[in-house]
Amino acid sequence: MSAYNDFAAVYDRLMTDVDYKTRTDYLLKLFGKYGKTPALLLDLACGTGGFSNQMAKKGIEVIGVDMSEEMLGIARENAAAEGTDVLFLCQKAEELDLYGTVDGAICCMDSLNHITDIKKLKKAISKVSLFLEEDCLFIFDVNTVYKHENVLADNTFVIEEDGVYCVWQNEYDSKKLTTHIYLDFFCEQEDGSYLRFGEDFCERAYTDQELKEILEECGFEVVEIFGDMTNSPLSSTEERAIYITRKIR
Incomplete structure (x- = not known):
């Protein structure tokens, strides 16, 4: 994690x-x-x-x-x-x-x-x-298991908030009930350029x-x-x- x-x-x-x-x-x-x-x-x-x-x-x-x-x-x-x-x-x-x-x-x-x-x-x-x-x-x-199976699943989301653009991608493993989440961030800087970085983590549904x-x-x-x-x-x-x-x- x-x-x-x-x-x-x-x-x-x-x-x-x-x-x-x-x-x-x-x-x-x-x-x-x-x-x-x-x-x-x-x-x-x-x-x-x-x-x-x-x-x-x-x-x-x-x-x-x-x-x-x-x-x-x-x-x-x-x-x-x-x-x-x-x-x-x-x-x-x-x-x-x-x-x-x-x-x-x-x-x-x-x-x-x-x-x-x-x-x-x-x-x-x-x-x-x-x-x-x-x-x-x-x-x-x-x-819940329902959310992992039906909402997160293998879906991709785009979030834009206050100078931050985020692409959220999921990979769901139905056997392990886990969702690996990959986040790509684009953050606006003071000069108008964008800083890109990534984050990934895993969730498990119990x-x-x-x-x-x-x-x-x-x-x-x-x-x-x-x-x-x-x-x-x-x-x-x-x-x-x-x-x-x-x-x-």
């Missing part, structure tokens, strides 16, 4: 369609629904800190963890601009090592799909369990059964599974699934 070093510089410009405030409010409603609004929250695979900073604005103490120092550099810049105080740590999810426990955890925007080795995924979730207090919630989302088995082995129970940004059960054509899980041991 790439550390997204070059990608970090353009990530926020390509994610302008993500409403972090609305999504943060949604997550907090889910925590509140079960009376588990956290005081100290782990934001695993936090990227440039979109969720971390929004959570901090709500008065929650946040630890943001990501494997890319470049992403975290931008996250710190964003935190300074937003006036938030977030502790950012550079760690791989499967090597998570905190100073103590937290009473809530999130992992957003299909970050767990980027862990394509099921053993490493289990290790990452076991690490969340290790540092999450008992009876507290771990809420995460994943891209079945509901696979996730439930891993969660159970790591001491979690699945409380509910919703469609993206809803309080409704997951449909067969849902592209993103929201898992609300509770640590029970």
